[in-house]
Amino acid sequence: MRFDILTVLSLVLSTLTAGCDGDFASRSEILDYRVLGLEADPPEVGPEGSVRLTAHDLDPEGRPVSYAWTLCLYSVGPLVDFACADPALAFDLQGGRTVDLDLAAYDLRAFVDALGGVPRADGTFATLSDGFDVYVVLESGPAAGPRTRSVKRVRVREGGDPNRNPTAALRVSAERAAPGSTVTLTVVPGPDARETFDGAEGGRATEELVYAWYSTGGELASALTYGDDAEVELDLPAEPGPVDVALAVRDGRGGLAVVTRRIEVE
Amino acid sequence: MFVSLSKPDSARAATRTALALLLVTAGLLARDAAAAEGQLTRPPELLEFVQAPYPAEAQAAGVTGAVTLLLTIEADGAVSAVEVTEPAGHGFDAAAAEAARAFVFRPAEIDGQPAPVQIAYRYAFTLAEAPAVVSTGTLVVRLVERGTRKPLAAITVRAGDAEAVSDAEGVVRFAELPEGPLRLEVRDPAFVTVEDRETIRAGEEVTVTWRLERTGFADDLEAVGRRPAKEVTRRTLSVQEIRTVPGTNGDALRVVQNLPGVARAPFGLGGLVLRGGGESRAYLEGHPIPTPFHFGLRSTVSTALIESIDLYPGNHGPEFGRGNGGIVDIRLRKPGRDGWHGYGEVDLFDAGAFLEAPVGEKGGIALGARRSYIDALVPLLLTDEQLDAFPVAPRYYDYQALYQTDLSGGHDLRLMAFGGGDRTVFLVEEPADTDPAVRGKADLELDWVGGQAEWGWRVAPDARHRLSAGYVFEAQRGALGKDLAFDYDMHRVTVRDDVEVKAAEWLKVRGGADLEVEHIRATVSLPPPTKDGETAAPVGATGVLKSDSTETWFMPAAWAELELTWGDLTVLPGFRADYWTIVDAVALQPRATARYKVTDDTTVKGGVGLYSERPDLDEVDPVFGDPSVGLERSVHYSAGVEQRLGEYLTADLVGFYKDFDDLVTRTDDADEGSTGFANQGEGRAYGLEALLRLENHPRLYGWVAYTLMRSERRDAPGDDWRLFGSDQTHNVTVVGNYKLSTTWELGLRWRFVSGNPYTPIERGTYDSDADAYVPVPGAPLSRRLEPFHQLDLRVDKHWIFDAWRMTTYLDVQNAYLRQNPEGVTYNFDFTEQAIIGGLPLVPSFGVRGEF
Incomplete structure (x- = not known):
């Protein structure tokens, strides 16, 4: 295949036709157990640093959920389901919804030295100062419900200005509302939510925040908004009851914040 | 006394000439009493005869006739009165009388002096063949196709008894055609039959253009220059097929997709997958086409320029290469x-x-x-x-x-x-x-x-x-x-x-x-x-x-x-x-x-x-x-x-x-x-x-x-x-x-x-x-x-x-x-x-x- 117009055109066509069956539920509707995101705090750490991993998930039925975490020092990537390149590079992590990961236990320096640099997809090799990703895999779900396999990259980099998770608050226009009414959800990014960083092309760049909206009932006007588009409307269901809404804020560099609120429909 | 007159020779051929026969009988009648007592010393003599036109009706019917007239001739020799005494009909009577009124006589003499007389005069009309006259002209017929104006070669044209075939420019030429009306005809299975008449004039060239309409609508029904097959599989499409296959909008490369060995592309888009894969190449006169399709929709080569398309789904000859497909x-x-x-x-x-x-x-x-x-x-x-x-x-x-x-x-x-x-x-x-x-x-x-x-x-x-x-x-x-x-x-x-x-x-x-x-x-x-x-x-x-x-x-x-x-x-x-x-x-x-x-x-x-x-x-x-x-x-x-x-x-x-x-x-x-x-x-x-x-x-x-x-x-x-x-x-x-x-x-x-x-x-x-x-x-x-x-x-x-x-x-x-x-x-x-x-x-x- 050539690098040609059909490459991008096919991407666009697949985008335009994906989910074109109107019967699919929107990704914003939480109908069953769902992982909204895996948070690594911090998302970028030195080779001997510590990271707290948190699974942000939501089960409309409130069932107990089990978690099984695995660390893979080098993954072959998404085209082979994030398989670990070698079983010797995979490690089970103990914990529940939250796990503390101490990277010092895995001697990443020796690992990088042994490889002569961590291979990248473009055929180059990454050093500790360049930074590379270790992968965290989570198998989670309620005992009698769907199991979800989720993956999170933790950036390991020595030196530089490490990325931080964004902070944000979620405002709802009404915590109690009538059935069938509409409420407005507003994200309020924290003062330091949009970081500036050294761009790949050189120069400084500013993060663009991406907001993913979820609800366990009703219908959201948009599933994703970006940047300054910080509001979305929620049409509440006709039946009374609690509706949980969630917002996942991503900074495009592995940083994540998840905020949830509850609206009582009565 | 019988006089025979004929028209002088002319350039026309095969004409018929009416002859008038003049008959003067010996019976002369004195016109008045004074002259009746004298001695006729000299009969009247016809000095100027006038040719009567042959009545058209009689000529067309091929009829002849004779009219007997009583002429009154004055002392100066002019004819003062004409009376038809024995008519012949068919227009002869009026024609003869009209002509006789213009006769000029030397007057008759009675006792040596000019005197008026009356005579019986029989004016006869007969038909006779004139000597044949040869005169020819030239006819040029130019044949073009109606709608396209394209000259039509190798079409047979008949002109009377003559026949000729049009040349590459669509022209057929007939020389030395007889003068007069001529029937022309083109009868060819590919075209609607045409019949017409043209008038040939002696010494002139007549040019006509005929626009022949096809009975079929054959745009290059046969692929022009179809080469002998040397390959195992070569399939050729003609211009007509390219233009009219449904679902292709006359798109040449998309028509190829309808031949054996060519996979159907999703959504009807353009694409060439021949005999199960390998890169297939599209050539324009032996040189690869840069981009065969616009957005996968229309081919980039105008059909108007195409004579034919050859598809080789595989096993093509060594003149083509750099591909495992077709x-x-x-x-x-x-x-x-x-x-x-x-x-x-x-x-x-x-x-x-x-x-x-x-x-x-x-x-x-x-x-x-x-x-x-x-x-x-x-x-x-x-x-x-x-x-x-x-x-x-x-x-x-x-x-x-x-x-x-x-x-x-x-x-x-x-x-x-x-x-x-x-x-x-x-x-x-x-x-x-x-x-x-x-x-x-x-x-x-x-x-x-x-x-x-x-x-x-x-x-x-x-x-x-x-x-x-x-x-x-x-x-x-x-x-x-x-x-x-x-x-x-x-x-x-x-x-x-x-x-x-x-x-x-x-x-x-x-x-x-x-x-x-x-x-x-x-x-x-x-x-x-x-x-x-x-x-x-x-x-x-x-x-x-x-x-x-x-x-x-x-x-x-x-x-x-x-x-x-x-x-x-x-x-x-x-x-x-x-x-x-x-x-x-x-x-x-x-x-x-x-x-x-x-x-x-x-x-x-x-x-x-x-x-x-x-x-x-x-x-x-x-x-x-x-x-x-x-x-x-x-x-x-x-x-x-x-x-x-x-x-x-x-x-x-x-x-x-x-x-x-x-x-x-x-x-x-x-x-x-x-x-x-x-x-x-x-x-x-x-x-x-x-x-x-x-x-x-x-x-x-x-x-x-x-x-x-x-x-x-x-x-x-x-x-x-x-x-x-x-x-x-x-x-x-x-x-x-x-x-x-x-x-x-x-x-x-x-x-x-x-x-x-x-x-x-x-x-x-x-x-x-x-x-x-x-x-x-x-x-x-x-x-x-x-x-x-x-x-x-x-x-x-x-x-x-x-x-x-x-x-x-x-x-x-x-x-x-x-x-x-x-x-x-x-x-x-x-x-x-x-x-x-x-x-x-x-x-x-x-x-x-x-x-």
Whole structure:
């Protein structure tokens, strides 16, 4: 295949036709157990640093959920389901919804030295100062419900200005509302939510925040908004009851914040 | 006394002259009493006779007669009174009396003195043949076709008893035709019979122009210059077939998709997958076409310039190379030299114009251009809000200019320039649930410009040399959102030198060299391309790879072929050698075909050959691929039979097997220094192609094409065989076109194609950073969509005027509204799937005026 117009055109066509069956539920509707995101705090750490991993998930039925975490020092990537390149590079992590990961236990320096640099997809090799990703895999779900396999990259980099998770608050226009009414959800990014960083092309760049909206009932006007588009409307269901809404804020560099609120429909 | 008078001789031939006989009887009567007593000393003497005109009625009836008159002659000799005493009728009486009144006599004398008398006078009318007169004239008849004004050669014209055949200019000349009315007639089965009368005038040349109307509407019913077959399989389409096959809008390369061995492309888009895969190449007079399709919709070569298209689904000769698939070879026609011609046409998508004219006595020029007007319609059809999503509506255009001339000494020259472009910009504001990273502005642009020059020389009656060169510059730019972009420029120079010599009755030798040089600069930021059988992952999960490269491919080749004939057996051993830089590889490719004419109507044939192609450009790119990968190779086998079944029907049955080796596939592990590609794959494609074809019939053409095929791949040693992505077990196409009359045509196309294989998605893994589920595929291409079948109908109406003609057509695709499956789509986490349906009923309307 050539690098040609059909490459991008096919991407666009697949985008335009994906989910074109109107019967699919929107990704914003939480109908069953769902992982909204895996948070690594911090998302970028030195080779001997510590990271707290948190699974942000939501089960409309409130069932107990089990978690099984695995660390893979080098993954072959998404085209082979994030398989670990070698079983010797995979490690089970103990914990529940939250796990503390101490990277010092895995001697990443020796690992990088042994490889002569961590291979990248473009055929180059990454050093500790360049930074590379270790992968965290989570198998989670309620005992009698769907199991979800989720993956999170933790950036390991020595030196530089490490990325931080964004902070944000979620405002709802009404915590109690009538059935069938509409409420407005507003994200309020924290003062330091949009970081500036050294761009790949050189120069400084500013993060663009991406907001993913979820609800366990009703219908959201948009599933994703970006940047300054910080509001979305929620049409509440006709039946009374609690509706949980969630917002996942991503900074495009592995940083994540998840905020949830509850609206009582009565 | 009897006097006979006749008119003097004249230039006319064979006239009839009325003769008047004058009879003076001896009976004279005195007019008055005074004279009655004297002695008649001298009778009256007729000095001036007056010829009476022969009455037309009597002459036409061939009647003669005599009128007896009583004339009163005065003393001065004048006739003062005339009385008809014995009438003859038929107009004779009045004619004779009128003439007699003008007689002049010497008066009679009584006793020596002039005196009035009365005499009886008998005026007789008789008919007699005049001597024959020979007088001739010349008639020139010029024959042109009504509507096109094209001169009509080899048409027989009858002029009276004479007969002649029109020359190449459509002119027939009759000399020395007898003067007078003449009956003319043209009676030819291809044209409406014409009968007329012309009057030939002596010593003059009369020129008439007749516009003959065809009984059929045969645009080049026979492919012009159809070459003898030497290959196992070569299928040729004529201009008429190209123009009128339903569902193709007269698009030449899309019509090819209706022939055996050609896979159907999803959504009816353009694409060439021949006999189960391998790169297939499209050529324009031996030089590769830069971009065969606009956005996959319309081909980039104007049909007006095309004489014919040859499809070689496999086992082609050594003159073509650099591909493991098949060949589509477009041959251009010579611009017309019989005057100015052209057309303008408009259909649902675009408008085009074409003009051709003679240049000198032996040359001609043709100009064509086409532009889409979807971008002009979009602002009229969309609301302002919808319009915001289309900053630049899709548009495409192309143009061609062709000059060809015959030169003295058996030389000929062809020059061609062409170019075109595609552009669209639109906004993806709401990304798909399955790939949130694909959003933003999509800006796609493609432009190309180039030319060809060809010099041909018929060195001797049995020897021909052809040298040609081509140049193309192609630029492609695209961007989607902030992460996806490519910027690609290519300069390609191609040179071909082909020689053919008939060394003996049993031996022809062909050979040549061809060179392709590509200089490519590419700056790319794209996700890794998916290969056959692979499932794409969201861009947010894979990320993009960036590459900035400049490279030059130098690809020389040489080839030779013998054509050996022993009686009914023809054997063609050949050889081709290719070299590619970058991969630094040589391919030595022996090939051979054989044809044996069992009877005049039956030919058996077979062939075997080696073929090669370079890896895809992304596969050798140091970022996207692996520079160490090498050529992909294949062996083609085929055998079959051709059978003529009557005057119009032929059948062609071919079995084939293709063996692919050294296919570049992705390795499971990323080796140090590479990104996981190797020449470790293999493949096989085998099947049967059948074609039953009706052609050369004045009112009907069509064919039934059936391909039964299996195409499989194995991505690595030890892997299971899997289906190829375009494997279509059954592919049936029925095409028919019938001329109801000289002005109405009906066409249909019905297709049945096995559904394409697809890879089922078992589940999705949630990529938290991409906020998207990455599909986890099941066995590659292990499921198949439901079959595709569709009926397309077309009706053409022609109006033929003296100097031009107009055609309108209505083309309806998917006439019975079949909801054909074209693909599979999933919800955001791949727990639900749905079928993507094809286009519903698609009507298309076109108008064309040509002169």
